[in-house]
Amino acid sequence: MRDEPAGATPFDSDGLIPEHIQTREQLFIAEARNISKATLKYLATAPSKRMAPFTREWAYRLHHEMFGDVWAWAGKRRITQTNIGAPPHEIDSRLKDLFDDLTEWHKHKSYPLIEQAARLHHRAVLIHPFNNGNGRWSRLLANILIKRSGSAPIDWLENDISNQTAARTQYLSAIRAADEQDYAPLIALHQRYSTC
Numbered sequence: 174m175r176d177e178p179a180g181a182t183p184f185d186s187d188g189l190i191p192e193h194i195q196t197r198e199q200l201f202i203a204e205a206r207n208i209s210k211a212t213l214k215y216l217a218t219a220p221s222k223r224m225a226p227f228t229r230e231w232a233y234r235l236h237h238e239m240f241g242d243v244w245a246w247a248g249k250r251r252i253t254q255t256n257i258g259a260p261p262h263e264i265d266s267r268l269k270d271l272f273d274d275l276t277e278w279h280k281h282k283s284y285p286l287i288e289q290a291a292r293l294h295h296r297a298v299l300i301h302p303f304n305n306g307n308g309r310w311s312r313l314l315a316n317i318l319i320k321r322s323g324s325a326p327i328d329w330l331e332n333d334i335s336n337q338t339a340a341r342t343q344y345l346s347a348i349r350a351a352d353e354q355d356y357a358p359l360i361a362l363h364q365r366y367s368t369c
Contacts, residue, residue, distance in 0.1 A: 185304070188245040201335065203243050208309060211238040215317045216326050225317050227275055229268040235317075236303055236310050244305070251304050258301025267300045275318070286322050287367070290315040291359045295351040308334070315363075327366045 186194075194200050215225060215235075225231065237248025250264050259267045271293070278289050297311035309331065316326035333340035347358035 188304070190243055190245055200243070204240060204306070204309075205331070207242040208239045208313070210242075211235065212313065214238065215313070216320050219323055220317060220321050222321070225321055227272045227318070229265060229272065232268055232272070232297075232302075232314065235314065236306065239310060239313065240306050246304055247306075248303075250302050255301060258299070258307075264300060264302045268297075268302060271296050271300065286319060286324060287363050288356065288360055290319050290327070291351070291356055291363050293318055294363075295348060295356070295359055298348065299352065325367065327363055329366055 189200075191203055194203060214220075233248045233250070235248075240247035250261065251258075252261050254260060258264075274296075275289065275293055278284055278292070283289075284292065294311045294315035297314050298307050301307045303310065312327070312329050312331075316329075320326050330340055334344050335341070343358075344362060347362050350356075350358045
């Protein structure tokens with residue numbers, strides 16, 4: 174595999190299902206095909222609360238729907254510590270806390286929808302529950318929240334965000350600002366890529 178873009182999870186072929194994949198580009202294409210199925214399922218129309226209940230179990234299932242054709246470990250909580258992310262034994266409880274907080278934000282209208290989506294996106298990627306695909310999973314998670322609320326989803330430029338581009342640099346900078354509780358840059362990116 175070629176060099177990974179800055180901030181990307183290093184490539185590890187352990188658990189790779191398609192045997193023909195030899196390059197990062199081939200992997201990206203296979204993952205994009207798989208992700209498009211989940212995207213169509215959840216974003217073609219507004220998903221119901223039953224379809225997208227925002228529970229820990231559903232979040233794992235969503236990851237499997239996004240990556241299950243490509244990775245044997247898709248939808249399974251990672252069991253090793255990574256350079257970012259919650260310790261593996263805390264992942265389940267942190268996801269539950271995140272979805273409990275999301276329920277409270279919605280119930281009390283604590284934040285506008287776009288800020289709820291940005292906060293959900295950030296905290297999900299910060300928990301980093303999976304071996305790989307955490308950014309794409311967290312962006313789709315936020316988009317499902319937006320679509321479930323009746324708004325148009327964010328049109329993330331996944332190819333730009335996944336490669337060494339100015340868009341990726343801005344995205345990672347916004348995530349790092351959110352790590353310090355400054356959500357303004359991430360909210361601004363959500364607004365910039367909004368399809369409304």
